[in-house]
Structure formats: structure tokens, C-alpha cells
Amino acid sequence: xxxxxxxxxxxxxxxxxxxxxxxxxxxxxxxxxxxxxxxxxxxxxxxxxxxxxxxxxxxxxxxxxxxxxxxxxxxxxxxxxxxxxxxxxxxxxxxxxxxxxxxxxxxxxxxxxxxxxxxxxxxxxxxxxxxxxxxxxxxxxxxxxxxxxxxxxxxxxxxxxxxxxxxxxxxxxxxxxxxxxxxxxxxxxxxxxxxxxxxxxxxxxxxxxxxxxxxxxxxxxxxxxxxxxxxxxxxxxxxxxxxx
Numbered sequence: 001x002x003x004x005x006x007x008x009x010x011x012x013x014x015x016x017x018x019x020x021x022x023x024x025x026x027x028x029x030x031x032x033x034x035x036x037x038x039x040x041x042x043x044x045x046x047x048x049x050x051x052x053x054x055x056x057x058x059x060x061x062x063x064x065x066x067x068x069x070x071x072x073x074x075x076x077x078x079x080x081x082x083x084x085x086x087x088x089x090x091x092x093x094x095x096x097x098x099x100x101x102x103x104x105x106x107x108x109x110x111x112x113x114x115x116x117x118x119x120x121x122x123x124x125x126x127x128x129x130x131x132x133x134x135x136x137x138x139x140x141x142x143x144x145x146x147x148x149x150x151x152x153x154x155x156x157x158x159x160x161x162x163x164x165x166x167x168x169x170x171x172x173x174x175x176x177x178x179x180x181x182x183x184x185x186x187x188x189x190x191x192x193x194x195x196x197x198x199x200x201x202x203x204x205x206x207x208x209x210x211x212x213x214x215x216x217x218x219x220x221x222x223x224x225x226x227x228x229x230x231x232x233x234x235x236x237x238x239x240x241x242x243x244x
Contacts, residue, residue, distance in 0.1 A: 013047070015039045015058075016060050018060070036078040040082050042054040043083045055236065058087055059089070062101055065092060065097055076110075077104075077105060081241065083238070086114050089101060089115065090118050101117070102138075111239065115138050116139035117140055118141040119141060119188070124162075130174070131177075141184050145206045164209070168213055
């Protein structure tokens, strides 16, 4: 809240649980309904006594789809229906498990056209897998602009990150296939060496460096406006919710 007030930038807080290894120690005993209610409360009433409300569900984390990760994912889907909030999902590091996530989302009643699957370029998904997300109506995130890799791996995995050039070429291909309105670019700044103070590109990289590269690779101003303005606006806007 302080950073938002000091900078004048809107910051949207998430609610939910990330990957299994980061779950609270008592997650085994928490019910799906309890997790759903916790997320709903964060969004509709605010977190604790802060009065600050979450504006998005997630990033809901999945690795190998443990029982608890599946439980949290289903709870998040229920919370999405009850609040009308957008849902963001961190997928697994394999095409097969990623598509299992899509099955769980469908079975649990997620609003698929109000759900984003993150990290397309990080997971190195096959084109067929990415297209299945898009065909289902999901948004897809190309959200690691400026990030070329994790030298020490991440979550015990070697992460196959790519270049901004390759990211934009992938995005252009999906635009040409008719999916312009379902693509969300971004920067997943998670370590301090990604900040300018520590030698990284910083938070402005997407606007300052990636956008000129988009133009050079043939994206139109209409494309760029959709990617950076229209699509985020549509995604972050709450939808009509079910009755509590």
C-alpha cells in the first residue's frame, strides 16, 4: 500500500497459495471449502484487519500436481465463481501435467476465459499445448520479458528461458493465428538481481525495450495497444459472480 501511494501506481494484490513446497504446515488438514472461503474473504472484505482487498486469485502454484496443489486449484476455481475475480495459474513443468491442470480447471468450474496460464516461455511448452489453452478460452502469459534464465535452477528444475526476440516471435505467431486478445506480456521480477539497482533491467523493461523490438518485428500499434492496454483491462476487470 505504501509503495502504491508513493509511486502513484495501482498495485493489485493476489490471494491464494503458490506451489506445494511453500504451503503452510497445516495444509494437509485444510479443507477445500476453508481455502475457498479464505480467498473469498480476502477479495470481498480484505486481508486481516487491513481493509485492503485482493484483486486477483493467484498465482496459484502447481509443480507435480500434489494432492494439496489440486485442492488449492479447485478451491481457487470456486472462489473465482463466487467473486468474479480473475484467476492466474502457475503451470507444471511438463506438457502432460499442464494439460491435466486444464482438465481440473474445467471440472472445477473455472471461468476459463477469465483465467491466465502463466509462463508460456518458461515452461517451453509445445505449440500444441499452448494452442489447447487458447482454444479453451484461457489467456496465456508471456511474462518473463528481460529474464534469460535462473543460473541455479528453480524449484529443483533447469528452466529453459528464451530471449525477448523469441518471445515476440511466438507472440506474433499466435496473433497471426487469431489469438491477439488472449495474450498477456509481462515481467516476472522475483529476484533482486532483476532490479536496476542490482544490474537488472528493472520494471520498465517491457515498455522501454520490448515495445520497440515488437515494432521492429512487425507488430502493429493496434497489436501493441491490445497486448499492453486492452487485454490487461479486460482480464483484470471483475465479472458477474455467483450468489454467495
